[in-house]
Amino acid sequence: MTLNVQFVTLWLMFVSGMGLGALYDAFRVVFVQLRLPRWTFPLADLAYWIIGIILVFGTLIRSNHGQVRLFVFIGLLLGLFVYLLALSRTVRKLIGVCIQAVKWLLRFCRRAMVLLLFKPAVGLYKLALLLLGVLAGAAMFLFRVVVQLGYPVWRLMLWLLRPLYAKLRVPARILGWISWMKQLFQKWFSKGKK
Structure with a gap:
């Protein structure tokens, strides 16, 4: 392994150490901001270490074909230390601002959907019912x-057709139907007078 490869690996491990610190702060701020339940902490720890391992060993494999040396750990620890001293507070604030912005955007989208979709739909439904x-x-x-105007016409028709259906021997069923219609018209007409 050449000296150039060792310096590149040291630099990449330094950056990976800073990335691990930023990832840790991101997990911590997300848990505080979103108020996630305690039972998710072990899952988050597992996710942190899986992502950290993939990040560090992926970088290590690309830089020096996966050779683990003392300067790899020095680079990781140095990067983490510099991150915690110089950037941790700023990154936490930035992540908090991003989470607040996402929350605000989600609230805005929800309100927009209510105002643009649900309220007009409810209004149209009420208007249709009205x-x-x-x-x-x-x-x-x-x-x-029409029933009240048609009643005199119906009475006139019955009076005019009385001789006809008396001579024709209209079946009892039809006479019953006519009588029922007459009673129905009288009921409706009497309701209108009250």
């Missing part, structure tokens, strides 16, 4: 007017 109620009321009113 229109159907008005149309049903108008239809009932028109039906009642």
Whole structure:
């Protein structure tokens, strides 16, 4: 292994150490901001270490074909130490701001959906119910007017056709139907007078 490869590996491990610190802070801020339950802590720890191992050993394999030497650990610890001293507070604040921005954006999207989709849909539904109620009321009113206007015509028709159906011997079923219609018209007409 050449000296150049060792310096590149040391630098990459330094950056990986900083990345591990940033990843740790990201997990910590997410847990505080989102108020995740305690039972998820072990899962987060497991995820942290899996991501950290993939990050460090992936970098190590690319830089020096996976050879583990003392300077690899020195680079990791030095990067983590520099990160904790210089960047940890800033990164935590930045991650907190990003989480707050995402929360605000989600609240905004939810409110926009309520205002643009749900409220108009509910309004249209209520308007349709109102229109159907008005149309049903108008239809009932028109039906009642037609029945009341048609009653004298019906009575006239019965009076005119009485000699005809008396001579023709209309079946009892039809006479029953006519009598039922007559009673129905009288009931409707009497309700209208009250």
